[in-house]
Amino acid sequence: MSKKFKSTFAYLDDRLLRFEPLRSxxxxxxxxxxxxxxxxxxxxxxxxxxxxxxxxxxRDVAGFKQIVLSRPGEFPADGFAFSDCYFGSNNEAAPLLIAGEQAVALIKDDRIRGVASYEAIGA
Structure with missing residues (x-):
């Protein structure tokens, strides 16, 4: 993620997200x-x-029309989380980055580019 993304979501105070620097x-x-x-x-x-x-x-996890949480009340509208399982196959599998409604609005309002890989709750 970019420095702009990190500063936009600094209010999360490391309670939901951790940003590890990339050396290169x-x-x-x-x-x-x-x-x-x-x-x-x-x-x-x-x-x-x-x-x-x-x-x-x-080893193979694919497909969905809408994100449905097992426990909907546990997800913060202003935050992010990863899915509990990896989507994709074998070495290409990765968790979904899930964004709350307020987090999606901030991405759009701050015009953060390059964040195309997330799923919005309630979309």
Whole structure:
């Protein structure tokens, strides 16, 4: 994430997000969320295939029309979280970055560019 993104969401005070500096690009950071949120995969229509017996994760996770949280009340409207499972396949799998309504509004209002990879709650 950019320095602008970090300064826009500085109010989160490291309670939800952690920004780790990237050595090769000092104005950018690796974003890490403190706590993942559980998704209701069945309600979302997400396909999960090839469960790994060793780590108990699915190797293939794909598809949804809308984000549905298992416990909707746990998500802050002004914050971010990662999904509890990784979407994609094998080495390409990654958690979804989920944004609350107020966080999405700040991204748009501050004209933060390059943040195309998130899913909005209630969208």
């Amino acid at each position: 690009t000092p104005d950018f950071f690796h974003l890490k969320c403190r706590s993942p949120v559980s998704l209701d995969h069945e309600a979302m229509g997400t396909e999960r295939k090839r469960r790994c017996k060793a780590c108990d994760r699915y």
